[in-house]
């Protein structure tokens with residue numbers, strides 16, 4: 001093997017070993033803070049409330065956290081009233097989604113719940129969503145699990 005062939009093989013080898021790293025680096029994405037389920041909440045304050053989002057985020061629809069230090073959380077302002085629930089469907093545990101029509105709908109078997117978690121309509125769920133306490137302080141939307 002002459003010097004030129006050897007250097008070609010070495011160059012190809014280093015390119016082949018670094019390509020996967022370069023592809024991963026180019027393809028990594030930072031989760032969007034506005035997409036449902038991608039937000040995270042911090043630790044509860046001394047009074048038990050956890051900040052789950054901002055008033056600005058609430059104005060664009062529901063704030064939905066699939067996990068937080070107090071479990072799953074969904075907060076909406078419906079007809080001017082702030083309401084928070086655990087969005088885990090009481091039928092078989094899917095995560096319900098807030099609809100522009102003003103109700104939560106389960107994607108699994110179409111159970112429907114009001115903004116305050118009450119069962120609506122004829123779906124398979126018979127038990128309301130778990131209600132959480134919610135309030136606004138400044139620009140922060142705060143939620144607390146009921147004892």
Ligand code: FES
Nearest residue numbers: 089091092106109
């Ligand atoms: S899990 Fe929600 S309706 Fe069945």
